[in-house]
Amino acid sequence: MSLAEDQPRVQALEREERLAFEALVHRQTRFVFRVANAMLRNASDAEEVAQETFLKLHRGGAWQSMRDERAFLAKMAWRLALDRKRSTATGRGLRVEVEHFDTLRGTGRNPEQAAVTGDAVGLVHRLIDELPDELREPLVLSAVDEMNSREIAEVLGVKEGTVRTRLMRARQMLKEKLADRTGGRHAL
């Protein structure tokens, strides 16, 4: 078969490949962004990481052999986000949770209630930021599109049982710290 005869077939294959990749982008952009955001806590940085993730995936060609799409992408985005975090040295807990207050705005609560709840949620954010990495990471990943223990385990490179234990410990530690901050008026 000559090169001229092959040309349309090659073009058709390239087109097919491009469409498949674009479908993947449509399917998983939101998820990849959230994984990156869970690490970076900054929308603009997370968007850049999401872009980088898909570009690297496309260049490397690994996307065609992914067995578990979500786990693969989450792992990749998480690592890129971690690299970015290390390189930019963005301190944890320095960012104001603007998005959070935006979500509270439409809840129908009166301003006082919103302020009280907002303060409490802000406090929880700070406490989450203070958690050791091994506890904070599975906790924030568990909040991303309902990632299950198996997926989190794959991203973090630990056993599934370890993820469950760390999730429990993270919540327990948060509750204890919250109890301390609220003057012990609680029943754990």
Added chain:
Amino acid sequence: MHSEDFDSLIDQALTSYGTEPAQALEAKIIAEVRSSPVLVKKKASAKWFGLGSGIAAAGLVAVLLIHNEERPGTKPDQTLETSRAISAAPSIATSLAQPEKIHSHAVSLTHRRPHAAIVRAASSAADLTDQEKLLVELAAHHPNEARQLVSVVGQEKPLTIEPLSVQPISTETLKIAALRIEPLR
């Protein structure tokens, strides 16, 4: 505050980790991918193709060189073979006594193709030993030396081995003449 309140507070805080990306993000990513698509791939594949071709060519050259070195039938090789056969002749005479000594030489000679007619004539149901193959090879290329060698081997006296005589082993019984104990001081 109760444990459930804390749980709901934590859950509420965690919802902020599920923020939505900007709507233009997908389009942005797709545009990026389209602007720098297959170029990298093509470069990479061209690089690998070049490397693969180079290795294949080098392998082919190596195989050809080795093949040329080992090809039989050329004049210098035949001269070498003759000298080898002559030098091997005395060792063949003692081959029954020390077969392993000539083994490597025999292998190197039998590696070359022997005369088809002689092989056919000498063929039997059982495989030839290395020594037999060597003799066939020698007879094919140098019949005079082979004849001489066979006559020399035929004149040799048969090898006789003296029977071994082993003396019976005897151990003398141990006897204690007297036991003396020194007093302690």
